[in-house]
Amino acid sequence: MVASAYLGLPLSLQGVGSVLSLDKQKLSEGKDLIKYFCVPCTPTKSNGGRTRNLPMHDSKKWCEFKKYNLRHIGVDVYFEEQNIHTISSDGELMITILASYAQEESRQVSENMKWRIRKNFEEGKTWNSVIYGYSYDDGIFKIIPHEAHVVRLIYDYYLSGMGVGAVTKKINEEGYLTRKNKKWNKSSVRYILTNYNYTGNLILQKTYTENHLTKKKKLNNGYLPKYHVKESHEAIVSVSEYRKVQEELKKRDSLSGKRRSPKKYPFTGMIVCDKCGTNYRRKTTPYKHVWQCNNHIENGKVACDAKQVPEEILFEVSTDILELEEFNEDTFKKNISSIKACDNNELVFTLNDETEVIKKWQNKPRSESWTKEKRELARLRELKRRGEINGKNYSNSTNN
Numbered sequence: 365m366v367a368s369a370y371l372g373l374p375l376s377l378q379g380v381g382s383v384l385s386l387d388k389q390k391l392s393e394g395k396d397l398i399k400y401f402c403v404p405c406t407p408t409k410s411n412g413g414r415t416r417n418l419p420m421h422d423s424k425k426w427c428e429f430k431k432y433n434l435r436h437i438g439v440d441v442y443f444e445e446q447n448i449h450t451i452s453s454d455g456e457l458m459i460t461i462l463a464s465y466a467q468e469e470s471r472q473v474s475e476n477m478k479w480r481i482r483k484n485f486e487e488g489k490t491w492n493s494v495i496y497g498y499s500y501d502d503g504i505f506k507i508i509p510h511e512a513h514v515v516r517l518i519y520d521y522y523l524s525g526m527g528v529g530a531v532t533k534k535i536n537e538e539g540y541l542t543r544k545n546k547k548w549n550k551s552s553v554r555y556i557l558t559n560y561n562y563t564g565n566l567i568l569q570k571t572y573t574e575n576h577l578t579k580k581k582k583l584n585n586g587y588l589p590k591y592h593v594k595e596s597h598e599a600i601v602s603v604s605e606y607r608k609v610q611e612e613l614k615k616r617d618s619l620s621g622k623r624r625s626p627k628k629y630p631f632t633g634m635i636v637c638d639k640c641g642t643n644y645r646r647k648t649t650p651y652k653h654v655w656q657c658n659n660h661i662e663n664g665k666v667a668c669d670a671k672q673v674p675e676e677i678l679f680e681v682s683t684d685i686l687e688l689e690e691f692n693e694d695t696f697k698k699n700i701s702s703i704k705a706c707d708n709n710e711l712v713f714t715l716n717d718e719t720e721v722i723k724k725w726q727n728k729p730r731s732e733s734w735t736k737e738k739r740e741l742a743r744l745r746e747l748k749r750r751g752e753i754n755g756k757n758y759s760n761s762t763n764n
């Protein structure tokens with residue numbers, strides 16, 4: 365990686381030059397040199413069919429190039445990883461520069477794409493242009509009457525006091541289908557109810573792609589500009605109706621207490637069954653918490669005969685792998701990407717750097733995991749189950 369990138373300066377030498385406001389003549393002089401050494405050249409007969417100019421191909425220019433970097437720009441471009449300075453006479457220098465430019469290419473392409481998409485956004489063109497109710501043709505949204513009718517119905521029904529579930533049921537009963545000719549479900553109805561585009565206005569760049577390497581889609585909470593395009597197309601619902609629906613959704617959500625995310629444990633979504641690929645789920649038995657393949661819990665042993673793993677084992681083994689004194693959820697999440705539960709009491713931990721650690725665990729002897737009190741309680745419960753003692757004795761005994 366080039367040092368100027370760390371400094372937040374443009375990545376090309378010419379860019380460095382222009383930021384440092386060099387005069388035009390020096391810039392173009394430098395530009396030619398940069399082009400000669402840093403950009404692939406056309407293979408010709410006279411240059412022996414080469415695609416790159418290296419220092420040995422023109423030692424005079426190479427000297428000028430080095431001088432340009434040092435004298436005219438006054439910047440020593442330093443390759444931190446390789447520990448090489450542009451002003452050094454290291455013979456491998458140019459190759460290093462060329463290699464780093466190749467790496468830059470991927471980033472540049474991605475930047476160009478992003479710029480073009482943002483430009484389109486500014487002009488009111490969406491990137492993802494599939495909206496139920498509209499057709500999208502060359503940057504213009506046009507109402508599809510029968511779809512727009514369903515959108516209207518959904519808003520009307522909801523504002524008449526029906527819940528999302530009831531609205532869904534009603535439009536399905538009335539025979540309306542989605543664009544893919546499927547029945548409506550609650551989340552697709554909810555999506556319609558929360559889509560601002562139906563007001564005839566657009567908010568663009570609601571999401572963005574994180575970077576050229578991860579390509580993760582993220583919600584844009586002010587990280588990049590959002591573009592609000594007024595009256596960009598024909599409205600299906602009014603802005604005030606849309607607002608009313610949003611308020612109503614919020615109000616009813618908080619009343620019902622629904623849509624609160626379900627309780628999450630450190631191992632939620634982390635453990636995968638080696639036998640059937642289903643996630644493990646937490647289960648509470650009378651004496652302890654265990655994790656078991658959800659396929660097994662839902663469909664029984666016939667579907668998957670994977671064994672359960674006691675939660676205390678998971679805590680213990682994780683703590684052990686992370687070399688911690690005691691379990692820490694943050695450290696756990698930061699370092700471990702998944703756990704595979706295998707036969708023979710084996711747990712395969714995949715760390716975030718892709719390395720795997722295999723741990724074999726043993727069922728604890730009862731004396732360790734069961735305290736004296738727990739054992740006594742279990743004994744009494746069993747007796748009670750068999751009807752050998754009555755409830756009164758039971759509670760008396762446990763109070764001792």
Ligand SMILES: [Zn+2]
Binds near residue numbers: 639641642657660
């Ligand atoms: Zn399973």
